[in-house]
Amino acid sequence: MPEGHSVHRIARQFALHFVGKKVAVSSPQGRFAGDASKIDGRLMTEAKAVGKQMFLEFDNGLWLRVHLGIYGAWDFAGDITADATTASAGGRMGQTNMKGTILDSRGEDSLHSIGAPRVTRLRMSEQEKIEPGYDTFPPDPIGAVRVRLLSEDTVADLRGPTACEVITPAEVQAAIDKLGPDPLIDPPKRGEERFVAAVLKKSTPIGLLLMDQSIVSGIGNVYRAELLFRARLDPHIPGKRLPEATVRALWKDWKKLLTIGVQTGQMLTMDGLGKKQYEAALANRDDRHWVYHRTGLPCRVCGTPIVMEMAAGRKLYYCPFDQTAPDQTAP
DNA sequence: CATCGATGTTGAG
């Protein structure tokens, strides 16, 4: 479920609260027990995200590779500073807070404790939310926890990942080499050039290319639909038929949306709106996108009903009126 | 309470 922005935020959580600490690694559920012993008790030395994958390095040179897939999630607890969560305060998390069950570890309502250093329990997947607290540290694992990473004052539980394995540096490099550029990882110029070159050589429709992690990293079904609408681009156009300028603009827009996503923890794709509409988008998840999940609803620009069609097993949403072939003669 | 579907990927056929 998480697209690239979530994974970067999760990596940041590890960088802030685990890197530099000795980590006890276990597998309460059991399925990771063999690999857990390879890194159990080591110091975590680095945390980084590339696209939808995260890599955690330990001081014996081994890495933990995690891909959350469609249901994976991390639960953090302990000395997790409010830092990583404040940016979401206006959105989804605000709603959670308003249910009234959220207390930080000092027993104060999180909404009214700006600057408070701790929250009780933070779940990070495609959404982020604060969950009810616990009595003793570390808290008991909730559900089937594949991996538990426990430092002296923080804990992270992983459940439902598509991929979770301990690998060597060479294998990390191989995994990254299979991925297309990530705007937050690749050097700016080089990332754009890689993307443009890859797209312009493919006869595959751009709607599929944007979802191909070997072409560009981190885009999922929401960002795909929204990027194409923002570009007013027909998803069916083959990559090689697009003007180069259009492809460059797509890359720049992805970099922009990803940056916003990492900053806010939300997929804000209607950033050009006025203040009033923008706040409505923040408040209502159903009112947040141009075309995603809006089958049959009127296009926000022209009123034409939004179309949904299946493409490679995923739902593709677009406006059949506004999203057209780009003008080949444009500069 | 049962069922469905999801912001993903892999591998079998």
Place this chain on the structure above:
DNA sequence: TCAACCTCGATGG
């Protein structure tokens, strides 16, 4: 092309 993976919120009875 499609099922499997494995979890959980949304939906309907």
